[in-house]
Amino acid sequence: SQTIHQWPATLVQPVGSPLSLECTVEGTSNPNLYWYRQAAGRGLQLLFYSVGIGQISSEVPQNLSASRPQDRQFILSSKKLLLSDSGFYLCAWSSRQVYNSPLHFGNGTRLTVT
């Protein structure tokens, strides 16, 4: 069966420090991958999605970037964190082989920038 791993679960970082959140998927190949940010009262904001290795689409201008160095690995990064980057970040995948595949979410990372 497919599983998605996202780490760390919580992270506290000072302003100006770098960030790297990692997400990996097991049990499937060539998935669509997504990074969302969840904020109270604002739902889930799509940050990036990827349909293949090295292919990244950015949805909103921001201080963050994403990379997909391997088929089932999706990384969210920042060179210098801002206070406004605090939030709950969710990685998700969907199948490109299964028509109308829903998204499957990881457990999320709670990022606090101090």
Added chain:
Amino acid sequence: AQSVSQHNHHVILSEAASLELGCNYSYGGTVNLFWYVQYPGQHLQLLLKYFSGDPLVKGIKGFEAEFIKSKFSFNLRKPSVQWSDTAEYFCAVKIYNQGGKLIFGQGTELSVKP
């Protein structure tokens, strides 16, 4: 730009009351529609989905939703809510010619009083 709008930010009901959560989207092309639920302290779970065919879809735990294409709506309903339905509910739209990205509404928090 495409968007998903959920009309109610917080709904408070007593047990056995009927529920209807509104969801509208803005996109004229082919879409797939989803409702996700997030119980307190848990990750997002798929509640139900619409792809084609019968516009009335049934999901888990007695939930159903009706797709009305002319109104660009996909409202979630349940005839009789339970205390265990207390959660946050997210409507989402999948855009097919854009890498299968899923756009979420801002969420509706449902509180059911015993």
